[in-house]
Amino acid sequence: MNGYPIGLHKWDLDTPALCLDAPALEQNISRMAKYFAERPASLRPHSKTHKCPTIAWMQLRAGAIGITCAKLAEAEVMAQAGIRDILIANQIVGIRKISRLVNLAAYSEVMVAVDDPANAEDLSAAAQAKGVRLRVLLEIDVGMGRCGVAPGEEALALARRVSELPGLCLEGIMGYEGHAVMIPDFEERRRVTEEAMAKLVSVRDLLEEKGIEVKIVSGGGTGTYTITGNYPGVTEVQAGSYATMDGQYRRVGIDFAPALTVVARVISVRGDRAIIDAGLKTLTPEFGMAEVVHPEGWELTRLSEEHGFLRRKGGPELHSGDPVELIPSHGCTTINLHDEYYVVRDDVVEAVWPIAARGCIR
């Protein structure tokens, strides 16, 4: 922790520190909210990125209809912060989690994804025992090859089974086009996304033809919101990273403002090599190295546990103790390493927000 840092310049924070630029965050949230205010589809932002009820509430106040979570424990944190309408865009299996889920359903409007009849039966039995009706979305595999039933007969059979189960209420379908969100060429991304959404909407058409109502059709991410969000029949978009942004989405041309940075400090300099106090326990590397934005002309080349290796590429001389600021390449997993955001405006800390759902992997 950083003692009482309010009013400190971000360079004076104890490091490494995860910083969030408040104007950039506010701008991202309002820009996305405005985009969906003008369209038939609504925004249900994924909170697995920011993991912070304060930010979820900012998104809801700006017009989001609810939030999305990846894990039950995240949903519990959000519900404890007073958020009611929550989609867990994932399967909840096993008796321990299912009993937590029906407890949560007793005091929130939680929805959960299902792709398996036996799981649906377990959910229904637990919901009945608790005296609640659990809202569910069928998860459809729209080409990502992760969870989800195939469009067509398999989806119809599961929808019929879920509709018969007394503890469940079938609200609709979801299909996440995760295989499309990072395609660098926008036209190719559009083609793959539209192909995925055509599969999803074909399931809605089939179910409705057979007399099964489909109120919700949900998909989409930060890389595809302009495509999925305009696709006829899609009712909700689950984009999450847009609020904080990160390097991987910058690289594919998504132009939300980079609100999230890590401020680190130089601890050693040898010629054109500088070592900072941020390594793998501060920044995650699965999408490449973080981008050094201060000072310019230095590049992060490697991370070990507690050390980051910078190489000089025409930048100013660095000295031990100098601050360095970086944009993480992957916001979701980097944020999950930190306890709090240092929220800065004009480079001065104005708030500290706990990352309350950090580590909520169960």
Ligand SMILES: Cc1ncc(COP(=O)(O)O)c(C=O)c1O
């Ligand atoms: C189910 C689901 N929906 C939506 C998203 C989109 O999130 P983002 O906007 O951060 O790419 C993800 C990302 O992994 C996801 O798994």
